[in-house]
Amino acid sequence: MSDRRTLLAALRSFHKREQAAAHGWVLDSDLGPEQRRAVKSAAKQGLVTFASIEERAALPMERRVAWAARLSPLGQDVLAYADAGPAPAPIPDQPAPGELLVQLRPAQMDALRQYVNLGDRLHHPPAKELSERVRAARFSGPDNRWRLILTPEQMASVAYAFHLRSLGGSAAEANQFGRDYGLVYRPDPTTGRPKLISVRTGRSMSYPQARLKQA
Known part of the structure; x- marks a missing residue:
């Protein structure tokens, strides 16, 4: 998740899952292997926070949850800041004549x-x-x-x-x-x-x- 565009896309996708979750947490079982790696990478940057043992235990789940995560306040701020500015103009695939x-x-x-x-x-x-x-x-x-x-x-x-x-x-x-x-x-x-x-x-x-x- 070092690339800015990839990072923002992953955060937006994760945030949508978080908003759709009834309990407000995205579970490890909700994501594929690549998405789980992305979440762990974002957590290292302070953009995602993991639920504590007590918070996981309070989730209305019938099985054991390895981890649950949601955007941290910093992650929310990053999305708010990115969405407040103008969207970057798409770069052309090939230079136009004279470019x-x-x-x-x-x-x-x-x-x-x-x-x-x-x-x-x-x-x-x-x-x-x-x-x-x-x-x-x-x-x-x-x-x-x-x-x-x-x-x-x-x-x-x-x-x-x-x-x-x-x-x-x-x-x-x-x-x-x-x-x-x-x-x-x-x-x-x-x-x-x-x-x-x-x-x-x-x-x-x-x-x-x-x-x-x-x-």
């Missing part, structure tokens, strides 16, 4: 999330729908990468986010993005203002001119 499947390291994704969370507080806010694409990103455990599909405008915004990161701390995220996708921000020698640069050509680029480099 690119981008794979970011966890540190890069952290920097990008910080950027999109600032939103309109920035003088150069995130490109249109970038925050939705970030929320819809999927994590690939074997690759240790976040996968998301971006337009050229969104790619430029990501490069700008990493440029901010490089000026305020680490340049690793911007350097990696430049190696993988050929886009970086660098200060213009005459004006000092940042410009989007193609690593391959060294030329400055506007959004429509951006050519996305396949990783």
Whole structure:
């Protein structure tokens, strides 16, 4: 249950079973092997609580109950918080013409999330729908990468986010993005203002001119 989407789906499914249970507890016998493992994993994160011996004994059951569980207050809060916000936009299965499947390291994704969370507080806010694409990103455990599909405008915004990161701390995220996708921000020698640069050509680029480099 480490994946956020899988976690929320499992919690919602479990909560429905809990609401349908006459006694307010989901029993071990109500679930299959995979679901029981998911419940135990959620319990380790404090999202599910197990009934005590006394609580199990008080259940109106004719047989012995190995365990009974229900959402903890934290688990309830997680669902309430997730359901209060806008639903993540579904990520397309394949990039549309002019878009690119981008794979970011966890540190890069952290920097990008910080950027999109600032939103309109920035003088150069995130490109249109970038925050939705970030929320819809999927994590690939074997690759240790976040996968998301971006337009050229969104790619430029990501490069700008990493440029901010490089000026305020680490340049690793911007350097990696430049190696993988050929886009970086660098200060213009005459004006000092940042410009989007193609690593391959060294030329400055506007959004429509951006050519996305396949990783």
